[in-house]
Amino acid sequence: MEHSKGKMRPSLVRASDLRPAEADGKPTGGRAEHGHFAAGNRIGIDARFKNTVRKSLGDKGAQGDAGIVASDSRRVFGPVLRSLPSEAPPVRALLTVYARHQALHGYYTALAERAGLDTAEGLRFLEVADRQSQRAERVLVTCHDLARVHAATAKEGTGLAAVLAEAAAADEPTTQHSAVVPHAREKATP
Secondary structure, eight states, X not given: OEEETTEEEOOOOOGGGOOOOOOOOOOOTTBOTTSSBXXXXXXXXXXXXXXXXXXXXXXXXXXXXXXXXXXXXXXXXXXXXXXSSOOOHHHHHHHHHHHHHHHXXXXXXXXXXXXXXXXXXXXXXXXXXXXXXXXXHHHHHHHHHHHHHHHXXXXXXXXXXXXXXXXXXXXXXXXXXHHHHHHHHHHHOO
């Protein structure tokens, strides 16, 4: 605040009052001496994987029906990925398959509606849409399971093999319990 013309007025920050912040240096991990990314760096590998996932969803610049399916699959991919407990690369890869089938289901359903739901052509489109929805459902169930396993491995800091071995060990008490039950019945019978 400053006093000007008999009144207290807010003062503006002057450029001379501002101190330039020190810029952080570039990260050194995965870079060569000249600052460019070096071959085999983790950032580049992840970027290639993400590019492959984008290609699986469809070409963003595609025109016509292919563009409709590609944009629908991208719209499905993002929200579903956010709802999963893990975004591990295998989960992302499988989720692209789900998003694509879901988008194709919507596309063929729209074609069936345009052709007429009670016409032969409309019924053929509905059959294709039904197959796409069945595939999408199966893939989504698998994707959820895979995401849970990867979330558990990240949480516990263990490898995937350890989590699967633990899941297999969880099935053993059920088997042992059924083996104990006949023995208990034998004792109860005179």
